[in-house]
Amino acid sequence: MREIQPGQKFEVKDFDPQDAEGIAALFYAVYGETIxxxxxxxxxxxxxxxxxxxxxxxxxxxxxxxxVGLHAYFRNPPxxxxxxxxxxxxxxxxRNTSLALRLVQHSLGNVPDYLGLHVVYTQNVCDHLISQKxxxxxxxxxxxxxxxxMPSRPDDAPDGAGGRISMIDAFLVRQDIPHAVRLxxxxxxxxxxxxxxxxxQREFVEDDRPQGMSRSSVESMDAASLARMxxxxxxxxxxxxxxxxxxxxxxxxxxxxxxxxxxxxVSVAVRAARSVGFFLGGLLPLWDDRDMxxxxxxxxxxxxxxxxxxxxxxxxxxxxxxxxxxxLAT
Numbered sequence: 001m002r003e004i005q006p007g008q009k010f011e012v013k014d015f016d017p018q019d020a021e022g023i024a025a026l027f028y029a030v031y032g033e034t035i036x037x038x039x040x041x042x043x044x045x046x047x048x049x050x051x052x053x054x055x056x057x058x059x060x061x062x063x064x065x066x067x068v069g070l071h072a073y074f075r076n077p078p079x080x081x082x083x084x085x086x087x088x089x090x091x092x093x094x095r096n097t098s099l100a101l102r103l104v105q106h107s108l109g110n111v112p113d114y115l116g117l118h119v120v121y122t123q124n125v126c127d128h129l130i131s132q133k134x135x136x137x138x139x140x141x142x143x144x145x146x147x148x149x150m151p152s153r154p155d156d157a158p159d160g161a162g163g164r165i166s167m168i169d170a171f172l173v174r175q176d177i178p179h180a181v182r183l184x185x186x187x188x189x190x191x192x193x194x195x196x197x198x199x200x201q202r203e204f205v206e207d208d209r210p211q212g213m214s215r216s217s218v219e220s221m222d223a224a225s226l227a228r229m230x231x232x233x234x235x236x237x238x239x240x241x242x243x244x245x246x247x248x249x250x251x252x253x254x255x256x257x258x259x260x261x262x263x264x265x266v267s268v269a270v271r272a273a274r275s276v277g278f279f280l281g282g283l284l285p286l287w288d289d290r291d292m293x294x295x296x297x298x299x300x301x302x303x304x305x306x307x308x309x310x311x312x313x314x315x316x317x318x319x320x321x322x323x324x325x326x327x328l329a330t
Contacts, residue, residue: 004029006093008062010069012106015057020046022067023057030089049074056083056115058107060090060099068094071103073115078230079289081118081177088131101134108138108172118175119286125150126166132310135170141198142314144169144282144294145321147302148254150224163306164253168314169294171285176200179290181261182207184270187280187293190320191261194283197313202291210234210265214241218249225253230292234265239272246276246297255297256281262290270295280324282317 020043027040039045049055060069072087085107090100111117122140124131148164178201183191195202214235219228227249235241246255257278259269273295281294304322309315 004062004066004068004091004093005064008064008066008068010060010062010094010097010099012058012060012069012099012102014110014112015046015050015059017047017050018065019057019059019061019067020044022061022065023059023070026067026070026089026091029091053115056112057087058103058110060094060103069099069103071107073107073117073120077121077284077287079119079287081116081289082121082286083115083117085120085122104134104138111174118173118177118289120172120174121287122170122172124168124170126168126307126309127153127163129308129310132168132314135168136311138172140170140172142168142311142317143171143194143198143285145307145314145318146254146256146281146294147296147298147307147321149226163303166302166307168309169282169284171198173198173200173285177286177289178202179262180205181291182264182266183261184267184293186270186274187324190280191283191293198285200285207267208264210236210238210263210268212236214238216241216245218245220249220252225251226256227252227254228256228258230258231260231269234260234263234269236265238265238269239275242269242272242278243276253299257295257297258284258287259293259295260288260290261293266293273297274328277328279328280321282321 023046024041024043054075056073058071059067061067068091070087070089073083073085076084124135146167149167150165152164180203183204212235214237215233216229216231229245242257257273259266278295278297281296284292284294307318309318
């Protein structure tokens with residue numbers, strides 16, 4: 001590490017291989033050695049990932065070549081035409097400048113055509129309102145809320161409401177892809193309302209019984225005490241599939257299940273998930289280039305008082321989620 005002088009003029013630009021070392025140094029300067037993923041400290045990782053179009057970085061760089069800010073697209077959702085926008089980082093000595101906002105403006109105003117994106121997805125923390133206000137400015141829509149999905153901030157952190165951190169899943173749909181979806185009866189009214197209010201065109205078709213065997217992938221995030229199962233195929237064994245997922249990770253604070261709304265049997269899958277304590281998380285538009293449904297299960301009672309929300313849309317969504325969780329007890 002070397003000291004970066006504050007007050008330098010900077011530009012916001014797309015990634016160049018010469019920025020890779022500065023990106024790694026920025027992560028270290030802001031987070032130290034606390035990130036449990038070694039690749040964030042590896043300049044070669046950024047060069048290769050950008051070359052392979054698995055990531056796209058936007059940097060704030062000074063005239064002397066120092067990287068003092070970052071925003072990045074990366075392929076987290078499974079779809080080919082959706083990427084997550086995150087890693088919004090600014091060196092502390094440059095946080096009293098326009099850099100943070102300019103990074104977002106460049107990221108959303110100059111989406112490279114070669115990425116082929118129909119949707120930009122981002123997560124906003126709910127222990128303060130800053131990122132939510134910025135996202136709302138660019139007309140991203142709140143479609144899901146992941147309750148207590150992140151661990152608490154350190155005790156000496158200057159911001160945040162305290163306690164585990166909930167996240168808003170916000171979506172900027174650049175090109176909607178209308179398709180047929182099956183609405184589980186328990187969520188039919190909720191989902192119809194969300195589709196209408198967010199301007200998404202869908203054909204609602206009657207659900208059928210599941211066929212064949214279930215197929216899924218599981219992602220485990222130890223640092224967040226979270227496990228997520230994404231279902232690729234809803235089979236006749238979906239209830240056993242979901243039950244086994246929970247039993248195999250009993251120590252997690254939160255379990256999530258992501259279900260394909262276009263597949264026959266999604267209603268059976270929802271009933272199976274609710275029977276073991278899962279409740280509504282929200283809609284994930286075009287998550288796998290078609291829509292998926294997020295459900296979640298917490299080990300303890302959620303503390304809704306810690307969830308700070310900026311828009312009325314997000315507040316109404318939290319009310320729906322809380323009501324659905326309460327309905328499990330009746």
